[in-house]
Amino acid sequence: MKIIVTPIVLIIAANFLTNVNYPHVYQPIVIGITLSLAGYLMEVAILKKGTFWISTATDFVISAFFIYILSYFFPGAYVTVGGAILTAALLTVIEFFVHLWLIKSGRARK
16 A cells, blocks of 8 residues: 555645656656655564554654655756655655554554
8 A cells, every 4th residue: 555655645745846846757656666665664663552653753754854865866856855844744644544554453563
């Protein structure tokens, strides 16, 4: 689910936020897939019943960092710090509910 939702959120952010610009559609897709893989690995490593807020906050920080830094590797892509933070906030709202579901369903057990 994460591998589909993350690129879609980045594409939406690129279309609606003026401080997030990806001139080619593959750019947010590559960044989104990278973020989803990093997010999955963080969930495996960190997420469990007692670490909900730590995991969610870590997702936000890592997402903002990756969005900002990885955008420099694509020609014509432009993302400001504010754009990276807003996009990461959108992703974190989604991750909040995903983390709740993972914990309540028992899929986040170690």
